[in-house]
Amino acid sequence: MLPVTLQVWRVPRRAAPLAFARMARDPRRLRATPGVRFAKLLGTGDGFRVRDADLTRYAALVVWDNPGAAAAFDATPAARAWARISTDAARLDLRLLKATGRWSGREPFGEPGAGGAGPVLALTRARLKARRAVTFWRAVPPVAAAVENAPGLLAHFGVGEAPIGWQGTVSVWRNEADLARFAYRHPEHRAAITRTSTEGWYAEDLFARFAVLDVMGDRSVLGWSEGGHGRA
Template identity: 30%
Template sequence: MSDQAISQVSTVTLLRFQGSNAFWIFAQMPKAPKKFEKVSGLKFFKLMGSGGKNGFSKMLNVNIYALHCVWDSEEHANDFFQRSTMFSEFKNRTTELFTIFLKATRAHGLWSGSNPYQTQNLTPTGPIAVITRARIKLKFLPKFWSKVPSLGKKVDEVNGSIYSIGIGEYPWFMQATFSIWESYEAMHNYAYGNPLHLEVIKKTRELGWYAEELFANFIPYKTEGTWGKLHDQLNGKL
């Protein structure tokens, strides 16, 4: 399939809930998948919670959630976000909501038994987004969580980091990260120049921490909504 024939796009939507709506979204976690399965043009989806602080904590953040979707086309994505009664209910209950549209450029590994991304041969000239996801073997949970909080804290201190958050389908053993970087070089320098991150990579390979893992790069190309300063930080670079 040529790059011109690839119409697939991905989206990451950050959602903030307050008060009684935080209880509402928590209750939707087991209910929503059946509704998402009926959405036209939606190839893959995950509704995920987040951890405390910047997401890299064993404590749950009951206010922030993330919806990750892979669409057959941008038209399908727009139809869902603009006209779906299901998404309208989500939107109306949030105090803040932000959707980032993405094109996958690299993806390897599996997520729930498959790799949902069709990659395009695009050269990043600006910001790059990264999704990492792992299902951790139960026997390695203590070792994993002894490293992750410190690692997450360091991401915010790295030059070239725009945004990062730890998210997951289930607390503690199904973990994902979503991060945005000013450039591919900034992301690469962190991934392979940070001693703590390199140690985690080494341990992962040596000990086999993960039962399943995936790593994907994306080019963000448009956004909708607001999320603190992220809207201005990112849109000025797209």
């Protein structure tokens, strides 16, 4: 099983220009870090429109060769560069439970492992077909409203490799049962799953579920709510 980490940084608004520069410069440097198998530097937001972007929060999702390489991330040039401009940060250590689909033509997360009783993280990402983008964005608000009030939700925010057309979400749940209850029983979400296949919104998509092994740092950067209703 390959170690996976999600690092999230909060930067002050005055540092947004520096963050934009890092978003352009650091993906290649992150991928070139020793021990990295797959890496994506991501912007975040409260939704999928450009105006929903959060200019003060950024994330790196990384798949590592081994736990030692993952543990050394904070000492890498890319991590030190983000630490210099950030005010707060959080890191989640993850173990893959299930994944379907591809990201940049790859199945990046390796073989799945066993689940547990603790929190789980769900990751969705997709590259939209341009001609389907408008119908996709119209379908988002009911699902977004539903997830914000879902029982067992600890944290939730949008992610993307680019402001338009490269969409994704990160959500953290108290356990697999809470995630499954929302994913497969909530009517709005079930309707969205059906429309995904019938309307062909995506040129490429991926869904992955991870066990959350550890959460380090400032959980408020994730919009974490111990009460079970996360809101970024």
